Amino acid sequence: MRIESVDGHTYAIPSDARRLIDQGRLDLRLFDLTTLSRPEYLARQREGLRLIVTYRGERPAARSGLAATDGAEVRRTLRTLNADAVSVPVEDAGGAWQTLTGASGSGTSPGAADPGVDKIWLDAVRRVEPDRSVPGTGAPRARQAGYDGKGATIAVLDSGVDETHPDLAGQEIAEKNFSTSPDTRDRVGHGTHVASIAAGTGAKSGGKYTGVAPGARILDGKVVDDQGDGDDSAVIAGIEWAVQHQADVVNLSLGDPDTPGTDPVEAAVDKLSAETDTLFVVAAGNNGKSGAGSINTPASADSALTVGAVDKEDRLAEFSGVGPRLGDNAIKPDVTAPGVDIAGALAPGSMAAEKGTPVADGYVALSGTSMAAPHASGAAAILMQRHPHWTGQQIKAVLTGTATPGTGYNPFQQGTGRIDLREALRASVIAEPSSLSFGARSRPHAGDRLLNKRLTYRNLGDRPVTLHLSVVGTGPDGKPAPDGFFTVRDRRLTIPARGTAGTSVTVDTRLGGSLDGAYGAYVTATGGGRLVRTAAAVVCLPTDPATA
Known part of the structure; x- marks a missing residue:
């Protein structure tokens, strides 16, 4: 031993x-x-x-x-x-x-x-975890334009959903218990709160606490027990059930600290994302106070839309899990969404009544990336109503590419920023991949080779689009990165209708000198009323851990 x-x-x-x-x-x-x-x-x-x-x-x-x-x-x-x-x-x-x-x-x-x-x-054991809104996503304007998620299905894999709450009455189309609890009743209150953020009708509050996509319907998969704990196998079984029931979006506001490599839940998320059109939206986790590398699993899955939390002023919540991802220093989270003091439906007699802050009869405010994820799930449902033939990964790319970055944060903290449905509903061009992770380089950097990654723009529309490209980078100290540290090969690209055009992004870590840490950048493409933003990042290390 x-x-x-x-x-x-x-x-x-x-x-x-x-x-x-x-x-x-x-x-x-x-x-x-x-x-x-x-x-x-x-x-x-x-x-x-x-x-x-x-x-x-x-x-x-x-x-x-x-x-x-x-x-x-x-x-x-x-x-x-x-x-x-x-x-x-x-x-x-x-x-x-x-x-x-x-x-x-x-x-x-x-x-x-x-x-x-x-x-x-x-x-392993997964937990649902509130740490102790909707207008910030652009959802009210989307509803004014006629988009409320109608026709889309959101699977909430959580602690159960209380369908007796007026905001959720008639929203649920199927339920199944995968936990060790005797039934699907939500005694934790977490799943009910999450479901109402994503697709609650606001009926009890006269519309004040309407969810992001009230026209969507809910699949209720109870995958954690009445203490908020569940096995990996229960989560995977719930994922399989949701996909079999043709869920457009699967919301996973649960997790556990990540480890390097791929675990079974991450493997299931990535495999089913590749085989189906389902989008998996996953909370980044509430371990942000631990610092870099605090993203949970399965939020660390490549294909997941990983969501961090911001407050009403778009300030990153101190608890919101941040990257880089353990093992390969990849960019996570992908985006952020409101997750601080979020009002949602209260399951009577549940743990949420004790942990949350009452805001009205039948409602409680909770904080956590668990609350941010269903904002993104609802936004995805609205985009699926608008574009029913788009795949889950295309929806992820649109939400990532049209997000609004907060001031003073790098891609490892916020991805591309807070989701913005107003921009997303106008989008017809996406970036592939949706972020560019250049990994890590150790000192001395004088002999470093240039790092290059291809960035492809795909036009999902019926007309050619000409884009103007720029890149702006920052260093570990929050100041502008040295000139030439991040560069984009082309300044102008024309993407044919239903076609693609590509460029490359280069990182020159030699220019960082002795300043180690996370370097981040945003490649911005604008034109024809379109905006696509792509996060890029690299970590400069003081020494190679393998030779230290």
Whole structure:
């Protein structure tokens, strides 16, 4: 057994597990004593060890072997990942380990996985987390123009939705319980609040607290229990159910601290985003006070529209999770939305009544990126009503490209800024990718090569558009980046109708000198009444961690 301490976490790693961890086939979190000692994990120890096992092939022997292992219980099958969620009593964990690694009788060498096993994950715990509005998104003006999300479906995967609240009566079209709770009732109050922000009618308040997209309908997937905790496997099962029910948007106002690499929920989000037109909108998390790298998972998923929180003056909330993403220093969040003191529907007798601030009969104010995410989900529903043939990733690109950046923040803090439906409804040009992450470079920078990334503009409209391009960068000190640090190759591009045109963006880290930290920029393309903004960023490190 080897004891390791990394970034404030203590790991106890058996010698026969190290090889599998290094191969990426065994989840390091299974040996994270710091995480596993948290109250929500200790409370589940009596139920045994919870795993998600992904397989290779349709009928690997390890799958049937694990199901036959003493004490093992297959709790659910996750078809998106070709995986099973399994519970194993602690006293039977050795038998499960032998089955999955082939350590007994299969000829597999010690420290290797059975050939039919792809990866063994911890079935981690996710939490819904309010930290203790709507006009800021441009939704009222969208409704005046006739867009309220009609025809779109938003899946709220959360603590349940109280459909008896007048604002949510008739909004829900299906519900299902994936949690360990006995029913779909919202005893936390989080899901009800989130659903009303996204698609509440405001009926109880005479319209004062109308949600962003009151014309949209809600799928209610309860994926956390009555204490606000839920397993990865429950979240993935809810995601699969939502997609099967043709959700246009899936709102995930839940999460857990991220780790480098991809976890099973991130994998499911990315896979289904690629295979369907569904957009996953995910709260960035409320760990912003921890500083850089505080984005939660699954907000860290590549394809997710990751949403941070701002107040009514567009100031970044101190709790809002910020990047760069752990492992590769990618840009997250993608955008921000109102998330401070947000009024929403109150589920009677729920925990939200104690945590929130009453603002009116049947309403409570809560703060958190959990409240920001449904603003973006509602905005996405409105865009889907306006453009029913656009994909989820195109909707993400529009919301990202038309956002308004706040003053004094870099892309790792706000993405491209607060969502702006007024601009988004006018948009017909998107950037691909929607942000440009250049990773990290370590000192000395004198020998650094130029970093180049291609930026493509796609015209979704029926007429050619000519765009004028510019780039403005800032350094870690908030001052303008040195001239030439960020450059864009073309100053003018014409994009044909239903076509594309590309340019490249270059970063020269040699010009940063001895000033280390996050350098950010916005590439702005304007023309023909269109605006597309793309965030770019790179991190300059003092030394290479691998050689320090």
